[in-house]
Amino acid sequence: MTLLSVENLRRRYVSTGRDIVAVENATFSIAAGETLGIAGASGSGKSTMARLLLGLMPPDAGKITFEGQDWLSLKGKDLRRQRSRMQMVFQDVLGAFHPTATVGETIGDPIRVHRTVPKPQRTREIARLLERVGLSSDFAGRPVYELSGGQRQRVAIARAIATRPSLVVLDEAVSALDVQVRNRILELLVELQREENMSYLFISHDLAVLRAVSHRLAIMDAGRIVETGHTSDIIEQPQSAAGRALVAATLRLMPGGRQTNTIQQSEPTYDI
Amino acid sequence: MNNPLCRITDLSVGYRDRTALTGLSLDIFSGERLAIVGESGSGKSTLARTLAGLLPDDAVFAGDIRWSSGQTPSLGRDLGFVFQDTSASLNPVLKIGEQVAEGAKRHLRMTWQAAYAHARNLLEHVRIPNPEAVMNAYPHQLSGGQRQRVAIAAAIASRPSILIADEATSALDTVVQAQIVALLDTLVSEAAMTMIFITHDIALASHLADRIAVFKDGRLVEIGPAADILSSPKDEYTKSLIEGHYDLASTPLISAGRRP
Numbered sequence: 001m002t003l004l005s006v007e008n009l010r011r012r013y014v015s016t017g018r019d020i021v022a023v024e025n026a027t028f029s030i031a032a033g034e035t036l037g038i039a040g041a042s043g044s045g046k047s048t049m050a051r052l053l054l055g056l057m058p059p060d061a062g063k064i065t066f067e068g069q070d071w072l073s074l075k076g077k078d079l080r081r082q083r084s085r086m087q088m089v090f091q092d093v094l095g096a097f098h099p100t101a102t103v104g105e106t107i108g109d110p111i112r113v114h115r116t117v118p119k120p121q122r123t124r125e126i127a128r129l130l131e132r133v134g135l136s137s138d139f140a141g142r143p144v145y146e147l148s149g150g151q152r153q154r155v156a157i158a159r160a161i162a163t164r165p166s167l168v169v170l171d172e173a174v175s176a177l178d179v180q181v182r183n184r185i186l187e188l189l190v191e192l193q194r195e196e197n198m199s200y201l202f203i204s205h206d207l208a209v210l211r212a213v214s215h216r217l218a219i220m221d222a223g224r225i226v227e228t229g230h231t232s233d234i235i236e237q238p239q240s241a242a243g244r245a246l247v248a249a250t251l252r253l254m255p256g257g258r259q260t261n262t263i264q265q266s267e268p269t270y271d272i
Numbered sequence: 273m274n275n276p277l278c279r280i281t282d283l284s285v286g287y288r289d290r291t292a293l294t295g296l297s298l299d300i301f302s303g304e305r306l307a308i309v310g311e312s313g314s315g316k317s318t319l320a321r322t323l324a325g326l327l328p329d330d331a332v333f334a335g336d337i338r339w340s341s342g343q344t345p346s347l348g349r350d351l352g353f354v355f356q357d358t359s360a361s362l363n364p365v366l367k368i369g370e371q372v373a374e375g376a377k378r379h380l381r382m383t384w385q386a387a388y389a390h391a392r393n394l395l396e397h398v399r400i401p402n403p404e405a406v407m408n409a410y411p412h413q414l415s416g417g418q419r420q421r422v423a424i425a426a427a428i429a430s431r432p433s434i435l436i437a438d439e440a441t442s443a444l445d446t447v448v449q450a451q452i453v454a455l456l457d458t459l460v461s462e463a464a465m466t467m468i469f470i471t472h473d474i475a476l477a478s479h480l481a482d483r484i485a486v487f488k489d490g491r492l493v494e495i496g497p498a499a500d501i502l503s504s505p506k507d508e509y510t511k512s513l514i515e516g517h518y519d520l521a522s523t524p525l526i527s528a529g530r531r532p
Contacts, residue, residue, distance in 0.1 A: 041446075041448065042444070042445045149312070178312055179311070179516040180311070180516050183516050183518070186525055205445035207446065207520065208518040208519045209518060211518075211520060213524070235520055249447040249449065250519060251449075251479060251519065252475065253474065253475040253478050253502065253519060254479060255499070255503040256503065257481065257498030258480055258481065
């Protein structure tokens, strides 16, 4: 069943007098329970895509259908109700949270706004969500700034799933984390997806991370989706130049060291 | 091996609120590529800053660092430093040409004219397309990858014998990272520089280093030739770093490429 479908989405910016295409003619869909990974270099339009879907910026043209509704024309109460069904996790958690708020306030905020749980049961719901992401309920009283990077990202996930969304948009959500912590977070996300049947739109420049969690991939280049397909098909036989560059640039661990070095590189692009 | 270029003995460094390095002893050899691998808080950047003389004034320092030359290498002349964030190495209001030429003028005692010609050649050497135009540009007009190329050109402008790269590619996307790693590889080989490469990414270290030192919580966990560390790590932490690495051959967390 299709959960989200995006047709011919377009967004341009004007920056220092130049018309910059951020997203051009983007068309894709996500099925229920599926992860679509969006891969691309810096400036390829990945993050603009996330912002367009989340309604943080309006598109210039195109259509978004989410849970069968015309997402861009929803207003008022309908929009607020539907809004709780799509949540987000960003890279910079400190920037996304009020720094002096407690963990409990941070997680409880969407529950309060969307009134998904009656007031007397909110404390218990926050404890349940914390446990869900592998944190003890004692965390509820601690300020967010005291937490480690991995703990903060767990809180961000708890906040995202608090309204029982069907889609979570993750924009470079594990890119700032140390390897071990990152892997635990990826495992948590996969487990939550299986149990709650959520879909993910997982945005990253790191193809190895996307490969670990994505059923399908979309490759972006200069604002366009240049390739979509099943993850293993794209990794094994990328059809686009951008896809081939991403595959070639993903470093393998060379057990023999640099004598066996095979760094792949494409020519630098000129952009002044 | 030969006498070390630098011998570090029982080095400890602390900041106001915490200890960053504890009891570190380590030799650095001339012409080698030493990767310092560790996660956040491991002390790897503190080591880089200590060697470059970049510690803050209130840092507490104990132990001994002895250079074979008898004197501490001068940052910008004998030792080049490439930061993760180019805003730490490039001045936002100076033209690229001026910043790259400045080191050459001061340390190689060139005239401005000669230093500018040197800078232009350096930009070409770090494969900046159209170096003439870039000489007159400001840092914000370049992409992140091009800025890092310029920062590398500035770091090697005085022909230093030692290059320290502190997470120099961590802020870049994977495609640009591969280009910068290949560039560093070439430059260090050509000039036979000693390179100290600080990274959280053990796979990156496997592509660049002769020796790998693994740091955790301010301590040296393990050091040895790259092939030994990577293929037969002795320490559990090193093993976990290697096993935790994801690449395109790792087992996916989901059934690969299958629709749910």
